[in-house]
Amino acid sequence: MPQTLTYPGVYVEEVPSGVRTISGVATSIALFIGWAKKGPLDRAVRIFNFADFEREYGGLHRESLLGYSIKHFFENGGSDAYVIRIANLVRPEGDTTSVLAETATANLGDIAIKASSPGAWANKYVVKTTLRTPAPPASEGKRFKLEVIHDDGTTRTTAESYENVSLDRNSTRFVEAIVNARSRLVKLTVGATPADPTDAEAKVGVVPGIVGVDGAILDLDAGATHNLIEALFAQGGVADKVDLFNLVSVPGMTNGGGVKKLQKCAADKRAFFLADCPPESTVSTADDDLLACVGSAPSHAAFYFPWIKSDDPLQQVGHRFFPPSGFVAGIMARTDASRGVWKAPAGTDAVINGAIELKIKLSDAENGALNPKGVNCLRTMPVYGNIVWGARTIDGDNDRASEWKYVPVRRMALFLEESLFRGTQWVVFEPNDEPLWSQIRLNVGAFMQSLFRQGAFQGATPREAYFVKCDRTTTTQDDINRGVVNIHVGFAPLKPAEFVVLRIQQIAGEIAT
Numbered sequence: 001m002p003q004t005l006t007y008p009g010v011y012v013e014e015v016p017s018g019v020r021t022i023s024g025v026a027t028s029i030a031l032f033i034g035w036a037k038k039g040p041l042d043r044a045v046r047i048f049n050f051a052d053f054e055r056e057y058g059g060l061h062r063e064s065l066l067g068y069s070i071k072h073f074f075e076n077g078g079s080d081a082y083v084i085r086i087a088n089l090v091r092p093e094g095d096t097t098s099v100l101a102e103t104a105t106a107n108l109g110d111i112a113i114k115a116s117s118p119g120a121w122a123n124k125y126v127v128k129t130t131l132r133t134p135a136p137p138a139s140e141g142k143r144f145k146l147e148v149i150h151d152d153g154t155t156r157t158t159a160e161s162y163e164n165v166s167l168d169r170n171s172t173r174f175v176e177a178i179v180n181a182r183s184r185l186v187k188l189t190v191g192a193t194p195a196d197p198t199d200a201e202a203k204v205g206v207v208p209g210i211v212g213v214d215g216a217i218l219d220l221d222a223g224a225t226h227n228l229i230e231a232l233f234a235q236g237g238v239a240d241k242v243d244l245f246n247l248v249s250v251p252g253m254t255n256g257g258g259v260k261k262l263q264k265c266a267a268d269k270r271a272f273f274l275a276d277c278p279p280e281s282t283v284s285t286a287d288d289d290l291l292a293c294v295g296s297a298p299s300h301a302a303f304y305f306p307w308i309k310s311d312d313p314l315q316q317v318g319h320r321f322f323p324p325s326g327f328v329a330g331i332m333a334r335t336d337a338s339r340g341v342w343k344a345p346a347g348t349d350a351v352i353n354g355a356i357e358l359k360i361k362l363s364d365a366e367n368g369a370l371n372p373k374g375v376n377c378l379r380t381m382p383v384y385g386n387i388v389w390g391a392r393t394i395d396g397d398n399d400r401a402s403e404w405k406y407v408p409v410r411r412m413a414l415f416l417e418e419s420l421f422r423g424t425q426w427v428v429f430e431p432n433d434e435p436l437w438s439q440i441r442l443n444v445g446a447f448m449q450s451l452f453r454q455g456a457f458q459g460a461t462p463r464e465a466y467f468v469k470c471d472r473t474t475t476t477q478d479d480i481n482r483g484v485v486n487i488h489v490g491f492a493p494l495k496p497a498e499f500v501v502l503r504i505q506q507i508a509g510e511i512a513t
Helices: 050-057 066-075 120-124 175-182 223-233 256-268 286-291 325-338 364-373 407-423 434-453 477-481
Strands: 030-035 045-047 081-086 105-108 111-115 125-131 143-151 156-166 186-190 200-203 247-249 272-276 301-305 308-311 319-322 375-381 385-388 466-469 488-491
Touching: 030 066, 030 325, 045 050, 050 066, 050 081, 066 081, 066 319, 066 325, 081 223, 105 125, 105 200, 111 125, 120 125, 143 175, 156 175, 175 186, 223 256, 247 256, 247 325, 256 272, 256 301, 272 325, 272 407, 286 301, 286 364, 286 375, 301 325, 364 375, 407 434, 407 488, 434 466, 434 488
Parallel strands: 030 081, 030 247, 247 272, 272 301, 301 375
Antiparallel strands: 045 081, 105 111, 111 186, 125 143, 125 200, 143 156, 308 319, 375 385, 466 488
């Protein structure tokens, strides 16, 4: 608002420029879902390297592909991921035998102890209380140290320690509040009228407490597991609470029904799902395996074939075949960082780190039969080694004639949608008239121009590469009356050069006449 002019003199006012910078969002934050032997079940944990996964979820497990795929992701260029642990907490209807996951508990005097998550991991911990010496003033009540100790039967190592805590609920050092706010291992509940603390300890998971149990590893191709994972993406679900992720992988889930559900879940979150072919998939069955994955949002997923042989650290001298999604997610992150999300994550630059060999070595003819169907093949090429040699979505069958045929086109659109969605929040409740529309054109246009200068679009000029419309032609009086402003953004996507044609011709020499 302008100042009220009262006295003769010079008045200084700051006038807003109308520029609100739109920043591009990250493009390769991966979300991995699967069974792990420890870790929280009620939230997704963000990790930045494989050591974070080992600390939070216990590392690799021979019967779960989750840890291996996360390892492959970071080895191939990934740098940012979320992990959601799923566990066997409820038996499906008709199942009376599968082992359920249990959370270990114990009691130490009037302190009830519960592990932070289900699993046998907690059975190796001891909670110990030690009275403070010398004793504090009587006004402070009895103070003590509480330790959470890792005890593997041979050595004892203090994992967490809380000094000078109290059982008094009115104390600023109330043990329940302090431990529950900080501990990654246990949660405490203090009785209503606890007795004075003593020097004592209790092993978690020992009777009369509850023993921690890992539970049966979930069958990722079972319908009940598909429903469980789908619920993670429902409103208020664990995945729904994650602010931003771009790539989704459920390593080892190869059932078409599950892939259909996950591609729809990914589409709802403006993300992209990486589907693994079945481990037994062959050249003659891969197109049928892909066809089984075609759901309501096939352009939000891609299908990769075949599985990849890599080292297994849990075997002394051993290799195993692993699903490709973890490797490919890392390659996408690497490509995004070096070239941009508009570059296809395939080609001679898309070398698969950690790959010893592919389960099936494809010929050009076999690749030529699968590529037009939308199967993204992994190839072993002379000089380059094992590489990704396909960049089509599940909607990429030639006969479907989809405008979302290619992975980089779909991912570029998702990047634009998410960036503009976040960058135009300020528009809400602004006066809906030409001054607002011109600001929108200015800010969105500046964002698109910056991408054009990076080479993100087709076209030699901005006019050929993109357009931004927000005026009387997009927003009518009826829209204004209903509180609606329409912003129309178009872009000319870069499409990968799948087929390179070399035409070679002899030049006839000069003929004397």
